[in-house]
Amino acid sequence: MDIKDTISNWLQELSATETIPKSIKGLYFGLKGTLEGYAIYLTGAKSYDENDDDWACEIDYEPKNKYLILPVQDSICQWTLLKKTRETLKELLANHKLKSQLFNKFDHIALGFDDGELVTVK
Template sequence: MENYKLFSNWLNHILEQEIPKGIKAFNFNLYEGSGETYDIHLIGSDEFDEDDSDWACTDYFSSEEDIFSIKRSGDIQHWEQGLNYITMLVERYLKEGEFANILKSASAIGIGFVDGDIDILFRA
């Protein structure tokens, strides 16, 4: 899975930088890109409330302009398929990624399109 290797390299590059203390949750914000892509942006929030998804709007830490893009293809054309596919990439990283422990040091890890619901993939 070539996308996993590229995704893992992108995430390693972000997580090997100095991450501020006090992050309560990470979220993988997803966007439908203009060039037939799904774009992924990582944020770390200093607040977390599972009943109020606004916690993911507080980017105490952010990958800024460093966005990872996955080209849409036949099997990941619709947003639901894109979400499922990217969720699989994140879950694999949480199992075997070089800096998965940094993500797992937070109370929760979520994923979701910026204008939609957040799925919680990990709880400490």
């Protein structure tokens, strides 16, 4: 299974099982290295500040299935993984079914490595 299919299945599962509180203003997809390679995770924050990436450090929402191990080589460059994951998320979040079920109310969705700068997904 490739990264797009893996993330798509995860987002569909979250869409079917999660309700994000109305108080959440921004979603953050974090990337991090693990013993298995790389993982992506989802959190939500009650505040959003386009000039301060620290909003993503506020964890006011976490889904039960927060983490997903990504099917990528350990040797992949972090910038390549960030770019590929961003493109995948942008495409998947534009999908009407996912958008209407879980992600439709969010204007602020970001992605990044825990120790790096955020990039805008939406």
